[in-house]
Amino acid sequence: MSLLTVDRVTSGYGDMEVLHDVSIEIAAQEIVTIIGPNGAGKSTLMKTIFGLLKPTAGKIRFIDHEITSHSPDQIVRLGMAYVPQVENVFPSLTVRENLEMGAFIRTDDFGDRIKEIFALFPILQKREKQRVGKMSGGERQMVAMGRALMLNPQLILLDEPSAALAPNLAQVIFERIVAVNETGVAILIVEQNAKESLGLSDRGYVLAGGCNRFSDTGENLLANEEIGQLYLGG
Amino acid sequence: MTTLARIPQLLVYGIISGSILSLGGIGVSLTYSILGFSNFAHGDFMALGAYIALGLFTLFTGLGIPNTRFGPLSFGFGFTVAFILAIALTAIAVILIDRLLFRRLRRSGPIILMMSSIGVALGLRNILQFFWSPQPHYYTQMIQRAVSLPALGIRIKPDEVFIIATAIVLVVLVHSFMRYTKMGKAMRAVADNATLAQVTGINTDRVIIWTWVIAAGLAATAGILSGIENKFITPELGWQMLLSIFAGVVLGGIGNPYGAILGGMVIGISEEVSTAFISTGYKPAVAFVIMIIMLLVKPTGLLGRKN
């Protein structure tokens, strides 16, 4: 049973069509990566799934709901979370306050949840009272992910989580992504750093020119020479 | 009196004026950072509050609600109730204006919103003028005696102490609200990044309402306090202060409420102290000159942007 189904979606900005007839699927607890060259429409796809853009054709289903024309605050309540590529934290708020904002719609006591997030990202506990704007890129990325996890989502969308990070920091982020997945959350990743990401993914899609090109298991895509040359930099 | 000897007293006037300008400026800063535009109707929100208080007070007096003065202050229970109710009613009026007008124009961008706010400013002012005429209306006819503090070389009235104390209390309250409450944090989050706030699930509509409640409440307070200070109000009181308020906000750093406080005090004090050296007729020009200098030297203001 699919958690998220994107069914032949066409979407874009104003008159400019970026995605044409794109379909993808994610099952519960899967890690799925979408790779492709710049301008392929990967970020556009994420924004469309999360309701920041309205598709002009196609359908999107999440769990049992049709969310094609839902707005982000409706989708957030259904159990999906989104971490944008840039400007994904509140810089003038502290780490703790960012997490609290993640839990805004919760009416219960979420102290335990914060503890769980700190268990996943110990560095955040150390920096609990620090203003996020002053933190490093890697730490900010962890705050962003922690924030997204506050509502116990079933699916998280990560837009280029390792972009602008040094390789060793990117490594740390990817490890944390696996850890998060192990707590039962499905993860959809859009990545430029395709090798790393495919390595930890169950499945992957290749998007180019706004269309589906390939899809296979993460392993197979990595092993595929043609894809390696075209999209993984050889 | 030598020019130098007048300065302490002018400083006192400056602190009183600055307190009122600060309260107005916090609202302008919050509106700017959370709602994304400079609200030119803010001065007239102040006037609205002042007149609603006047209207309620007149009503209460007519109903026989007692107003025996609290100690040395110029007002009592009746006026205080009118004061508090006026704050609430002004907030409600402003939220209505937002629902009817600003909300529908949000997608048109900040310039259209600013233009709309100028229309609201003129409309409000003339509604007040329609009902109360442009003539000054008095809160009190009492002539209050100032207390002399020769050690500091100043005289100050009990009402003026009340004004400064009220401003301090309100600043502390707003600070605590923004720092420690969930809604306060949500407001700061929206000011940082409104789209991310939406993505996070923050109820931006409620944040906007709270922003108006605080901005309008502070504006109403500032308007009433200026009425207490001057003893009378006119429909133009807000517009006359608007340039100085904006100067303070720009000086402190637009979008930063703490900057608004600092900027308001600096402008208030500068304006008053300037009268020792130049004609009182040019007081508003002082605020303007300071603002222009700030914009040329450091446009982000003394305290810079929040992030």
Place this chain on the structure above:
Amino acid sequence: MEHFVGIINYIIFFAVTAGTYGILALGLNIQWGNTGLFNIGIAGFYALGAYTSALISGLPPSAWEGRTFGGFQLPFIFGLLGAAIVCGVVALLIGMPTLRLRADYLAIATIGIAETIRLVLNNESWLTNGVWGFQQIPSPLYKTIHGASSAYLHSHPNLPIWIHDLIAKSYDWFYLALVLVVLFILYLIMERLVHSPWGRVIRAIREDEDATAMLGKNTFSFKIQALILGAMIMGIGGSMYAHYARFISPISFKPLYGTFIIWVMLILGGSGNNKGAILGSFVVWGIWAGTDFLTKYLPFSATQSASLRVILIAVSLEVILLWRPQGLLPPKKQLFTLK
């Protein structure tokens, strides 16, 4: 018949004022409609133009006035040109520090400048006669025309009353023609400019300043030119007003009449469209004058009626912003192309 003449007289007055506002709106159209400069300080240039023209063409101060300077009694054309030049220079001085600012800062700065100009006009009595106003501003060719029409009436004493009254107003007819001619000339010049390469650049700046800059255009230079040109036109408008009203004081240029109403005129008529600027002036002034008549039948005091009319104008602005922000005549559609 007397009614008829009264109406004609009113129409002349109406048209002169609307025409003057049309000139001001053309100036704003260059600044805002085409270049996107948010100038809320129109009243400053309006007043500056009026006072400059008065000082250049006006009479020397009489004994009871506070003024000690000026009144050079130069011909009207010098007053007109002087107004334009002074406004242009002041616009240059103001523009240098402020045009690099964002729209809302520019707006606040222009309010401040207009306010400072107003304060100077109020306080520097030696120059302007302060709050008591500048009196006895001469109207161009008044002696000639009024003299001629009076002589004519004198030598034709048996005319029907209504013809007599119409000829008595000859000077006003002349001034109306003058205003309309000036308005028309300015309109033609603005149309040429707006359709020229210069016009394309400033409209591109309004649409997307950064992109225009990236194409290699010195956007600051163009913005200053637009500011100066618009200010000069506003100065001309001020001059035309001063020589018709013959008396000006700082109150004549209050923000309501000197700035706000012109904004409403341009927005209603259509920002970015010169015809719209003129159309808007006549329509809004028509509403303003029309409501003046109507409120006479309402049981309110004079100030109350004035307030009602302002509220009506404010509401009109909001209605336009909500439902037809492009105004009656939309701007020329310009796709972002700059060769």
